[in-house]
Amino acid sequence: MNSTRQNNKGFRPRKLALSLLSVLALHSPLLLAQDDDTQTSESTGYDVSDWDITKPPFALTDVEINTDETTWSSLDIAPNGKYFLFDMLGDIYRADIDGGKATALTEDFAWNIQPAISPDGSKVAFISDRDGVANVWVMNADGTELRQVTKEKNNIIHSPKWSPDGQYIVVTKGIMSSRSIPAGEIWIYHQAGGAGLPIKERVNGKRDQQNIADPVFSHDGKYIYYTQNTVPGARFEYNRDPLEGIFAITRFDRSTGEANRYISGTGGAV
Template sequence: MKRIALALLLVGCMGSAAMAQDDWDVNVPDFPSKDVTITVSEGTWMSLDVSPDGQTVVFDLLGDIYTMPIGGGEATLIRGGHPWEVQPRFSPDGSQIAFTSDAGGGDNIWVMDTDGENAKQITKESFRLLNNAVWTPDGQFVIARKHFTSGRSLGAGEIWQYHITGGSGIQLTERKNDQQDVNEPAVSPDGRYVYFSEDFYPGGFFQYNKDPNSQIYAIRRYDRQTG
């Protein structure tokens, strides 16, 4: 009986080790699936951006990214598939689009050409999540929110800056705790300032029953020249 139990234990350990060595790929799900065609004329909870020349709209719908003429018409799928990809933003010169994608296993910032080609992962977080990327006016950096999970579902965030060629990034703000969030970065036209929202509600922790008649969020400004 002991030999049988030991053999089963060894087989189980070997199986676990083999599974640990396999790289999980969101593009190749290990469950049955099929394609379903749907036709829609509107959507909700979408992110969109307008090209610098004012001629094209880029938007996300159900985790895929599309473009269409500013005057309307049929949308063109430029990024689709199993990964969940959202929050597209045109670069200042209109040649690229930054977006959030979990194609690498978790939410990171990617950049692609406006036709969906040459997609490249800019950030390489394996545990923290990145989203809401915006471009600096020179087109050399993206600034995004890095999300830190906590004991509650929403967690907290920090604002980070990354060069479009990649790298570990530069931390611009530090979270004051694991409960109060920052979000929605926006860069001034001259590139000097980063504006973002921050939870300023008293108490130092997240509360669902906040007083709507007092201040909950405030707009803060970060100076990229002086810090």
């Protein structure tokens, strides 16, 4: 699989290298505050307040990657069983279920991951940071007509999954408290957008460090299943007893609003 990027002037570098360059540039002492609203790089004259992840204002270098392997990739199989989608190095690819060449559905400098195909196969929900924070975006199955669904500015959205009717998307919302790793909540959004509704908020409020994550609808749409930390208290603990269980699967009944532990036991379940 050829993983190079191309624009009007030729190939673009892999975003991994660009991300490092961007971080160095944004933390450079050459960035001088001109007023409360604008920061301009002395070397480039670029207005940082107008930063666009997909249009970095730097000289580009060609980097080509050819591979037939990928690790730490999210995968989803089309409802018709003919193809699958996966993410690799921040782009989403489509490949035939029998193998062969993968085709990129996204080719830009945003970090695009965790594709989820709609039940009718016409849309793909995925996570992208193209607006500055990890949010849910939706595109057509061929990679066209991207539109933003969630518009979080402070919290991290991930793990989108469609409802069986294709109208809703359930996600994990990672929220920072006093720990460097965000604690999760389960939220549901209409595929057209909006503020969303919480399905399962943090048990111990804003100080909670325990995680609730990875929601998915049942095939009939009556339930939402998710993983929940079962260790008592608000603090995350590394040294936990697996014999008592660490995580369990909870089932949320959409008609009654009740949530009950569904699968648990020694070691736990996710």
